Structure formats: C-alpha cells, structure tokens
Amino acid sequence: MIILGEYANLKVSKKVDFGYYLEDKFGDEVLLPNSDVKNHDIKEGDKLEVFIYRDSKDRMISTLKKPYITVGQIGYLEVVSQREIGAFVDIGLGRDLFIPLKEQSFKLKDGKKYLFYMYTDKTDRLAGTTKIDSYLDLAEEGKYKVSDEVKAIVYDTCENGTLNVAIDGKYRGLILANEHFDYIYPGQEIEVRVKRIYEDGTLGVTTRKKRLDAREELSQKILQYLKENGGFMPFNDKSSSEDIKAEFNTSKNYFKMTLGGLMKQKLIIQDKEGTRLL
Template structure:
C-alpha cells in the first residue's frame, strides 16, 4: 500500500517520456515526474525512497525532493495564501497545503509562520490544522530542568492571558499571564526559562529573567528614563501597578526592588512627588 504524505520505498518499474513509474510489492504504481528527480539519475529496477502526495491537478505523484513536513507530524510553516474557505502553507514542494477555516484556532496572516499538524482529509488530500494541542507530547521525567532555557513557539492564547506553547516544536508548555509582560502572538518564536514542571508533565515557562538579572536590566531602564526626563519621574514605590507596567513593562514588585537597589547605591532619592536622580 502506497502511503500518501509519507516516505515510501518503491521500485522503478518503467521509464516513460515524462518520468518513471514506481511500484510497491502489491503492484500499485505512482508516477515520479522528471521535474521531481532532484538531480538524481534513476535506473529501472532500483528501489527509491520517495515522498508521495497529490499535485495541483490532484494526481498522485512521488518526488525525490524533501518536504518540510510529513503526515502525522508538527512543523513550522509559512502561510503563503488565503481563500474564502481557508489558507495555504508552503511545505517545500510544488503544491501548497490547505488549512481549512475550521482548523484555524485564530486568524492566520499571510507571510507569517505557525505551527501546524499534517493529516489526511476525507478525500485523501494532505491538509493542516493549527489546533495542535492534542498532538503535542508530554516530556519525559528529568528531560528538562527548572531554570533551563528552551526554545518555544506560541500556538494558542487563552482569555485569561495564558499562552500555550510548544517546546522544541514537540512538547506541551504554557506561560501564565503574570510570567510575560509583552503580548506574544501565535506563531512567534521565543526563548523562555523553565519555572515549573507540573504533575501532568506540562512545562511552565517564564519570559522574565531571573530576579537579579531582571533587577539589573530594570535599574538601567529607570536611570535612562530619569536622564531623558531632566532627572525626575513622577513614579515612586507608591505608584499604581498599572502605570508602572505601562511605562516600564514590569510588575510593581520588581519596580520597588529596583528602586531600593538604586537608593542603596545613592543614585536616586524618592519623595511623595516621585523619584529624582542624584
């Protein structure tokens, strides 16, 4: 049986003007067009490992070119087109793959990359879904460690501000609302630090730095703000969390820690009106 959307080991059964026919052990055949040889010299009787899919005319064909994604796997693909019933993503071959509207967890934007799972639809055509949660794996115990930095891609957002992410495009993770200050859109690649590993194996991440590092960065940001505003700012440790987050993109707790460190260094002074540079 020839598998669509996957690699097949097939024997070259005959040569024709427009390519070669390949067959499996049951005699089922598929065409390998000349344009899909990828520079390889082919002989009748040899066995080739080829990827099988449907071309733009819906014909079953094979190729020696390497796709960016195969069926049953998750890949990071670019959206290259839109239609009234869905979108299309480039997976490295002549024909793009369809993403039905019902398989879009959010509005896909052309020229942006997202995580997709590839499957075979009811008509035996390759298709993609952005709803990848059920296809992600749970990491093995001790596979990751708290404080370890990892690569992740956001694949969905929750109404409470939590971000669902895939670590290494494979493992389920999340970033709680209070563990990120900037809004991160689906499809964005980020570096994050592991903060907690939950009992079910889900990995909790944070985009915040470790406390000392974050204080140092924030301290410099405060000093720069003061320099750019005549040595004064209408912020102190009594300011509202909302105003602090809007201006300095941090929590009130971290802001107070940074102010305390700067006062100990005698670089700033506070009063009821705000903070002054010394």
C-alpha cells in the first residue's frame, strides 16, 4: 500500500516527461519526479524503495531521499522558519515538516533543535508535535543500570522544577528539581547519570556527577577562585545557600563538605570574613 509518511517498495510502471510513475501490487500509482532521480539509472520494471510525502502543491509524491523520521517516529529536528499558524522543521526533504501552534508546548526558536513526533493530521497531511511523552518507550529491564552515563534531551518542564527528558532519544526519563542546578531549556541535550530506575521503567537521572568526582571538581574550582583573588574569598561554611549556588553552582551541603576536605589537607583556613588560602 502507498501510505503517506512511510516507506514503500514500488515498481516503476512507466516513464513520463516529468518523472516516473511507481505502482504497488494493487495498481495504485505515485509520481517520482525527475528532480529526485539525478545520478540514478532507472528503468521500467525496477523495484524502488521510496518515501511518500506531499509536495508544495499538496500532491502525493515519492522520493528516493531518506527523511530524518517517518510517521510514528521521534526525531531531534531543527526549526528553520516560523509563521503565524506554526513552525517548520527540517526533515531532510525538499519540503519541511509543519508544527501547528497548538502542537507546541513551548516557544520554538529558529535554528534550535527539539524533539518532535511525526503524525498524519485530519486533513491527511504530515505534521509534527512537541508533545512526545506518550510516544516514548519505557526502558526494558536490564537496558540501563544505576550509574550509567547517558544522553538526555529535555522535552518538557514542570512548574515544580522537574524536567521531562528523553533518554537516548527514545526512553522516558525525568530529572527532579534537586538533581540539577543550571537552567536547562527544552531541546537542550545534556549528559546525565542514571540515579534510579522506577518500577514502570522510567529512568530517574541526574546532572550531578558521582559524589567523589563532584567534590574533586568543586575543590579545584574553590582553589582556582582563591588563587585568582589574592588568596581570599568572601565565602565560608556560614555563607547563604543562595550566594553559594550563584557563585559555585552547587548546594551548601556540598560546599561545606568540600571546604572541610580542603581544611583537612591544610590548604585553606576559614574565619568570620571568609576563606583564605594557606
């Protein structure tokens, strides 16, 4: 069958001035335009695998090009333009994919990439949506384990600070508000660590590094700050959590533990004014 938004294996039935007609076993035909057959030696009777879509005049046609996604798939796609009725994203064909305004969960920006799901709308046209949650898979048992380092793309944000993410572009995951410090926007691809695997297969991930690695990194950051500021900083374990987060992008608890470790190494001392390099 010839289905919009999917691949089809079709036979070349005849050559015309503007291209080739391809047909399925039921005799249904679709055009393969001349513009798409450059550098291809095509003859009547050949079997071709083509992708079915609509051209700028809304006619169903075929192409030998491979789109980035097909109907029913999720892809990480770039926004190329916007109109009052919606946005358009590049899917690797001569025609971009339309994203209606009602299918945008957040403000899209030209030149930025986001996760989109491709579907066929009520008018039998290809379209996309940022509302991908129900189309993500749950990780099967054994696919991931705690402490695995994986890639995640944010596709939604919650008012409580939790981020919904797609792990490896396919599996459902989340980052709780206390598991990230930086502002992370929809579409951003980040490195995360699996911290928990929920019973339903959802992956709880964190942007925090392993405890020892994180403290070593913070230690170096503190020492560098001190060296660049004459051996002194106006921060100590009594400083406010807001000030610590603003300057060092970490929690007060981590900051205090790291200062304690540096003091044990006799690298710093603290007083009422702040911290000094020994």
